[in-house]
Amino acid sequence: MTHDLAGVLAGARIMPVLTVPDPAAAAPLADALAAGGAPCAEVTFRTPGAEQVLEAMAAHGGLAVGAGTVLTPQQAERAVAAGARFVVSPGYDEEVVTKCRELGVPVVPGIATATELMRALRAGLDTVKLFPAEPLGGTALLRALAAPFPTARFVPTGGIGPGLLPDYLAQPAVLAVGGTWMATPAQLERGAYDEVRRLTAEAVERSTR
Structure with missing residues (x-):
C-alpha cells in the first residue's frame, strides 16, 4: 500500500470532496466522477451511510477513494476497513495520525x-490540509506558510470554487485542491450526474493547463 498521498494521487491535482446523504448515489456518482476524469475523491464522514458510500465508491476501481472529516482513531479504522486509501482530518489529532500509520x-x-x-512536520508528515482555506486568508496565507516551511505540501480545502481554482493550482506548494462544488448534496438529490461529470471535467481540465 502507498504510504504517501502524492503516490496515491499519482499526479492528480483535483480532489472532489463529497458529502453523500444517500448511499444509493454512490455508484452513479463514482461513474460520473470517473467519466469526468477525476482519479480520486474524498468521502466525508458526515453522514450515517458514509462507510457504505466509501465501500461502494472504492469498489468502482477507477477512483482512489479516501475518507474525510475523520475525527477519531475509531473512524479511521472503520474508513480503512471500508476501502479508504487515505484519511483526511479537519484538524491535527495525534491519535488519528498514529492509527493511520498503524493501518498503513x-x-x-x-x-x-x-x-x-x-507539529505535523515534526511528526514526519509532509502533506497537510489547509482548512478552511478561504476564510483563513486563501492563497496569501498559503504563501506565507509555505515560505518558512519549504518541504510542506498543502491540500487547501474550504470555500474554494472554480473561479479560485487557478490561483491555488499556481502555488508551487499545493499538491492538490479539494472542493465540494463538483458534486454537492443538492446535485446528488436531483440525480444531476451529467452536471457532476461536466463540472468535474472542467476542473480536471483547468488543473492540467
Missing part, C-alpha cells in the same frame, strides 16, 4: 496555523 495509509491532517504545521 496516508493521513492528511488539517492545519490553520504555523504552530499546527510545525
